[in-house]
Amino acid sequence: MLGRSTLILVRLGCCLIVGACSVPASQSIDKETGFLKELPEGVGAIAAPYQNLQEVLLRPEDGCYWYRYVGPVETTMLPLRTVAGRPICTQAAVQSEVTG
Numbered sequence: 001m002l003g004r005s006t007l008i009l010v011r012l013g014c015c016l017i018v019g020a021c022s023v024p025a026s027q028s029i030d031k032e033t034g035f036l037k038e039l040p041e042g043v044g045a046i047a048a049p050y051q052n053l054q055e056v057l058l059r060p061e062d063g064c065y066w067y068r069y070v071g072p073v074e075t076t077m078l079p080l081r082t083v084a085g086r087p088i089c090t091q092a093a094v095q096s097e098v099t100g
Contacts, residue, residue, distance in 0.1 A: 029057075035068070048083045056080060064089040 030037050035055045043065060044053055055068035057077075065080035065088045079087040 043080070043088055046082050047088060048081050048085075051078075051080055058090065062089065 028037050029035070033055070035057050039047075039053055039056055043056075047053060052067045052069065056065055057067075058065055066077045067080050069076055069078045081087055
């Protein structure tokens with residue numbers, strides 16, 4: 001039980017950082033590509049460096065940021081993660097996880 005509580009608190013802490021950085025989606029989405037025009041500063045600061053930060057979107061289904069990965073075999077969307085490997089989500093996503 002202690003492990004689950006710790007995980008929730010860590011996610012909540014990350015989301016408090018990211019939550020302040022979220023911008024209304026209608027103002028920041030490129031209508032042609034569907035990706036964010038500009039990544040919130042807080043998200044860029046905590047994202048692991050090996051990810052494509054030029055093609056990122058915020059999925060309304062889960063409230064998390066996803067980036068476009070172009071690999072040798074396929075192109076797919078992957079969750080944007082911190083250096084520690086945690087997914088980067090908005091504060092609303094974490095609150096629903098904590099209460100649900």
